[in-house]
Amino acid sequence: MTSDPVRLGVVGLGRAFMLMVPTFQADARVTLVAAAAPRQESRDAFEGRFGGRAYADIAEMCADPAVEAVYIATPHQMHAEHVRIAAQAGKHVLVDKPLAVSMEDADTMVAAAHAAGVHLIVGPSHSFDPPVELAARMIDSGEFGRLRMIQAFNYTDFLYRPRRPEELRTEEGGGILFSQAVHQIDVVRRLAGGMATRITAMTGAWDPARPTEGAYSALLSFASGAFASMTYSGYAHFDSDIWMDDVGELGQIKSPGAYGKARRALEGLAPEDETRLKQTRTFGSGAALIEAAHNEHFGPVIALCDRADLRLTPDGVEVFGDFERRFVPAPTDPAPRRTVIDALVNAVRHDSAPPQTGAWGRASLEICHAILASAETGQPVDLKRQCGIPAKE
Numbered sequence: 001m002t003s004d005p006v007r008l009g010v011v012g013l014g015r016a017f018m019l020m021v022p023t024f025q026a027d028a029r030v031t032l033v034a035a036a037a038p039r040q041e042s043r044d045a046f047e048g049r050f051g052g053r054a055y056a057d058i059a060e061m062c063a064d065p066a067v068e069a070v071y072i073a074t075p076h077q078m079h080a081e082h083v084r085i086a087a088q089a090g091k092h093v094l095v096d097k098p099l100a101v102s103m104e105d106a107d108t109m110v111a112a113a114h115a116a117g118v119h120l121i122v123g124p125s126h127s128f129d130p131p132v133e134l135a136a137r138m139i140d141s142g143e144f145g146r147l148r149m150i151q152a153f154n155y156t157d158f159l160y161r162p163r164r165p166e167e168l169r170t171e172e173g174g175g176i177l178f179s180q181a182v183h184q185i186d187v188v189r190r191l192a193g194g195m196a197t198r199i200t201a202m203t204g205a206w207d208p209a210r211p212t213e214g215a216y217s218a219l220l221s222f223a224s225g226a227f228a229s230m231t232y233s234g235y236a237h238f239d240s241d242i243w244m245d246d247v248g249e250l251g252q253i254k255s256p257g258a259y260g261k262a263r264r265a266l267e268g269l270a271p272e273d274e275t276r277l278k279q280t281r282t283f284g285s286g287a288a289l290i291e292a293a294h295n296e297h298f299g300p301v302i303a304l305c306d307r308a309d310l311r312l313t314p315d316g317v318e319v320f321g322d323f324e325r326r327f328v329p330a331p332t333d334p335a336p337r338r339t340v341i342d343a344l345v346n347a348v349r350h351d352s353a354p355p356q357t358g359a360w361g362r363a364s365l366e367i368c369h370a371i372l373a374s375a376e377t378g379q380p381v382d383l384k385r386q387c388g389i390p391a392k393e
């Protein structure tokens, strides 16, 4: 069924938007009609590339009747205010992960969307990756018996990518918890049905020059009885993409010669130079778009069921059954994040919410905080704000 393209306004033309550009260019179900960004350079680049109108202020953009939904890609700490402004203007909202930094902000955002009668979707996150959706459907089909255990891990150079200063301060949403753990939590919850019950975790903050969490290990239990172990390191040494067929997080082929690149680029840089370096990766700065030859992924994930183990790869799901192995492909799409647009279009055009609603994002955020709390106290943390996946009619 075709319908008019969803008319989207974008708030924040930085790195996150840059990663969505190939999808916006390739998926005709959405059209970019407006943007809000503080820098003239990026506003000019937006109007030059997409037409539409670029505003300096989000409230002005949200007053534009051409805009029917808003994609918020500003820094975490601004999500709450920007979601509130968009919702109060009656716009459906796609807000990049994490939903927010504080649980209080998460509550006000969910309430604002509810009061305005608009959809609030938290994404993109790696729970939208086609192999994750495929594996979730395969688990839900019951073909392999009950899901028992998930192992998810990822070793990246996250902590050494160029950062704004607050991205290295945990209390402001910096470090790997709010930016990276939230992906892994989303993936694991998507596979296990969402309703986590308790978590025990330890974290590491081992580089005094970047004094925020760069690693964690956590054990998460679910109401179903399944449990998941999650491990992450952003310390830029081992790279688990070698176990993902040398395909990077964004579906790109990785070059082995790039080893050490992230740390080398930061050598000797002052914080203000690092912020400038980050800006060279944003929209309008001339940075190249990522070319994805495979689906995106968030590191090795294995889901163990009674009658098979399912291994997620960038191209699909490998099934290790009792007597045979087989591969179920998850096709790539010219729009790399097509599933995010599916969610947006279904919400805006058909009033049908994806699993990744505001309440879902709040539940994943609760787990980020619980990892920090468990690491600090040495105690397990019971989870109180979880939600499941609504059944489709």
Ligand SMILES: NC(=O)c1ccc[n+]([C@@H]2O[C@H](COP(=O)([O-])OP(=O)(O)OC[C@H]3O[C@@H](n4cnc5c(N)ncnc54)[C@H](O)[C@@H]3O)[C@@H](O)[C@H]2O)c1
Residues within 6 Å of the ligand: 011, 012, 013, 014, 015, 016, 017, 019, 036, 037, 038, 039, 056, 057, 058, 073, 074, 075, 076, 078, 096, 097, 098, 123, 124, 125, 164, 179, 278, 282
């Ligand atoms: N899902 C993903 O793959 C992914 C990847 C990167 C970042 N993110 C998320 O996107 C968000 C932004 O991170 P980033 O790395 O793109 O940061 P960034 O600094 O590259 O981009 C943020 C942009 O917001 C703009 N901005 C600041 N204040 C604004 C305002 N009041 N109105 C409009 N624009 C404003 C800045 O000028 C900047 O261009 C974060 O929440 C992050 O978690 C998601």
